[in-house]
Amino acid sequence: MKNRPFHILALALLLGISLSLSAQQKPAQFLKIGDTLPDIDIQYTQNGKLQKINTQSLRGKLVILDFWNIWCSVCISAMPEMARLQDQFPGELKIFTVTDNTPQQIADQFRKIAERQGKQTPVQGIPVALSSVTSDTVLHRLFPHRAVPHHIWINGEGKICYITSGGDTNEENIRDVLKNKSLNVVEKIDTGKFDFDVPLYQEGKGRQLKNLKYYSMLFKQAREFSNSRIIWQRDTLQETYRLSCYNFTLFDLYQQATKDTYQRTFFSPKRIMLEVADTTQFYWPKDQSKAGRWALENLYCYDMRIPLKDSTSAGKMMFEDLNRYLPYRARIEKRKKKCLALVRTGKKDHLKPENKTSGALAGKNRKTFKMENEPLSSLIYNGLGAYAGRSPLPLVDATNFKGKVTVSLTDKLNLEAIRYDLQKAGFDLIEQTLDIDMLVITDR
Numbered sequence: 001m002k003n004r005p006f007h008i009l010a011l012a013l014l015l016g017i018s019l020s021l022s023a024q025q026k027p028a029q030f031l032k033i034g035d036t037l038p039d040i041d042i043q044y045t046q047n048g049k050l051q052k053i054n055t056q057s058l059r060g061k062l063v064i065l066d067f068w069n070i071w072c073s074v075c076i077s078a079m080p081e082m083a084r085l086q087d088q089f090p091g092e093l094k095i096f097t098v099t100d101n102t103p104q105q106i107a108d109q110f111r112k113i114a115e116r117q118g119k120q121t122p123v124q125g126i127p128v129a130l131s132s133v134t135s136d137t138v139l140h141r142l143f144p145h146r147a148v149p150h151h152i153w154i155n156g157e158g159k160i161c162y163i164t165s166g167g168d169t170n171e172e173n174i175r176d177v178l179k180n181k182s183l184n185v186v187e188k189i190d191t192g193k194f195d196f197d198v199p200l201y202q203e204g205k206g207r208q209l210k211n212l213k214y215y216s217m218l219f220k221q222a223r224e225f226s227n228s229r230i231i232w233q234r235d236t237l238q239e240t241y242r243l244s245c246y247n248f249t250l251f252d253l254y255q256q257a258t259k260d261t262y263q264r265t266f267f268s269p270k271r272i273m274l275e276v277a278d279t280t281q282f283y284w285p286k287d288q289s290k291a292g293r294w295a296l297e298n299l300y301c302y303d304m305r306i307p308l309k310d311s312t313s314a315g316k317m318m319f320e321d322l323n324r325y326l327p328y329r330a331r332i333e334k335r336k337k338k339c340l341a342l343v344r345t346g347k348k349d350h351l352k353p354e355n356k357t358s359g360a361l362a363g364k365n366r367k368t369f370k371m372e373n374e375p376l377s378s379l380i381y382n383g384l385g386a387y388a389g390r391s392p393l394p395l396v397d398a399t400n401f402k403g404k405v406t407v408s409l410t411d412k413l414n415l416e417a418i419r420y421d422l423q424k425a426g427f428d429l430i431e432q433t434l435d436i437d438m439l440v441i442t443d444r
Helices: 010-015 073-088 103-116 138-142 171-178 200-211 250-262 288-298 308-325 376-383 385-390 415-424
Strands: 021-023 040-046 049-054 062-067 093-098 131-133 150-154 160-164 215-220 229-235 240-248 272-275 300-307 328-344 359-362 369-375 395-397 404-409 427-443
Touching (some): 062 073, 062 138, 062 171, 073 093, 215 308, 229 308, 240 250, 240 308, 250 308, 250 328, 250 427, 300 308, 308 328, 369 376, 376 385, 376 404, 404 415, 415 427
Parallel strands (some): 062 093, 272 427, 328 395
Antiparallel strands (some): 040 049, 040 131, 150 160, 215 300, 229 240, 240 300, 369 404
8 A cells, every 4th residue: 555645634624615515406305226426516625625526527437425424433544545445446436535524623523533642733634635525415415324434336327336334345346346246235224314212113114124023012902803813924934933813802812822832721711710800801791882892902912923943932932921011910820620530441452543544523413523543632622622611610631641542422512422432432521629730810
């Protein structure tokens, strides 16, 4: 790198010259990649002289606008390198350092830097070989931003081709652009406007939603959808898993949150203990004229998206969220309860399936049920579910059986018939008092 003398724009600063940009026509909005730089005049200082150039005369060159500010130490320390790059590509590259700071502010800043470093004379400031625009307003309107350095790359046709941070302005990238090669750089999207007073997903009319990766949210009733619904989505491309519950009661939410770990155990209200001061928020009102108002206050939508690798923990995460967001505390506790227990009476040999086929189905008259070579859970939830719904006692699996069975029920609603059919398969339904898992919900 050549050694060049650097100093503050002494002449301009002493004379208080305002180095600015004037435009023949001010555009209505800021420019973005792909737009063409309008025909404007730029006033700048180079080698201690105030000069003017029209952007039209810059066609055929690569132009880089280096926005900086006096409080940006990174910007200031990079100026010698900008001067070296300018010198490296004479006739092909034009770099403008651009700031809205006044010459006096710049002089004061460099004087303070010198004082902090214990020097009697000002430190090196803007390299004299660089084209320096100060007190700028128009370029800042064309390219609004909050953070600096902020670099605008304009190709020989006058089109904005890249908007980057300062680190991407290097010899290799400049050489590639001059050879019409594309750069693999990240666009610096920094318009200088950001609304910190709204949730992030609402900022900029939802512009951050494209960046949304993982989340969990709880809403009140979605009135635009009149029913309840649940959606599971596995996105292998984004490697995310989404669970969405629409217009669920509090019972529905807690039951869904426990499904993964406890299957459908707590889908039965007999396995839920509600120990809260006001239970009306959990039950639909009997008076239908009050249903609309009740739904507005007591139906919820829950939405989560998590890493796909954590999908098996979605229920646990949802359970934790409900305890976090709602004014209730839910937990699984052992409680002594009188139950209708499914027990084993036969030997394991008697439980072998009759054939290798599998399947579970209800009979044509909807009273019968048959399952072949199916897990016991199919019997409990499909075969015995109808009677369990009418029974005052919770149905409990007390078999500890993990295999598959074949069972036929001739009457799903008749306890005597159910017991007779179960006994033939090596099972029975009997009343027992057991310590069973209960979903207990209390006020926080």
